[in-house]
Amino acid sequence: MLKRRSIVALLLAFAVFAAHAAASGSKVILVLGDSISAGYGLPAGAGWVSLLQSRLTAAHYPYTVVNASISGDTTAGGRARLDALLAQHRPAITIVELGGNDGLRGSSVEVMRQNLDAMIGAAETVGSKVLLIGMRMPPNYGPVYVQRFDASFAEVAKARKVALVPFIFDGFAAEETMFQADRAHPVAAAQPKMLDTIWRELKPMLSAPAKGP
Numbered sequence: 001m002l003k004r005r006s007i008v009a010l011l012l013a014f015a016v017f018a019a020h021a022a023a024s025g026s027k028v029i030l031v032l033g034d035s036i037s038a039g040y041g042l043p044a045g046a047g048w049v050s051l052l053q054s055r056l057t058a059a060h061y062p063y064t065v066v067n068a069s070i071s072g073d074t075t076a077g078g079r080a081r082l083d084a085l086l087a088q089h090r091p092a093i094t095i096v097e098l099g100g101n102d103g104l105r106g107s108s109v110e111v112m113r114q115n116l117d118a119m120i121g122a123a124e125t126v127g128s129k130v131l132l133i134g135m136r137m138p139p140n141y142g143p144v145y146v147q148r149f150d151a152s153f154a155e156v157a158k159a160r161k162v163a164l165v166p167f168i169f170d171g172f173a174a175e176e177t178m179f180q181a182d183r184a185h186p187v188a189a190a191q192p193k194m195l196d197t198i199w200r201e202l203k204p205m206l207s208a209p210a211k212g213p
Contacts, residue, residue: 033097075115
């Protein structure tokens, strides 16, 4: 029952975002991610996606951010639900932040690549630009798997000619204080760092900001 209520709440949130975007005439940035983008363990509004919306609004960029991230999601899960999200929101930009859970499960890197490639293709089919966000695995997964996993994001981005953030934890991955007790999810203080890393690749993809009041 709780899971069902959570899904209903998520769908209602999507509807509110869509209505807001339509009313304001703004374009949509769709974020398709896992717990890193869903804001796991963080206070409401503290995650990098919320901070992105605040930055866009403050700088008068005409975009509404729709956060379709779900904790625990994989590239297969994202691929399965992307078509419906694209049809609903018709995003100008789609940010794909998935793959971390594939790696933690030791899933096939080739299957992950196929899923990432398919999601990029689906987004581009509806005219959406794509920003792919990469993740890295800890060394205990073995050098061969770690290397193949790490390289896969750049290879997919290069083949598809899309923008890439190589590593979302760039600049603080080795700082224990930047992570929650599980050592997997960044704390609130790390969220602006993540946004700055993403912003460097996202900003050139944006339309010019509107003139302020």
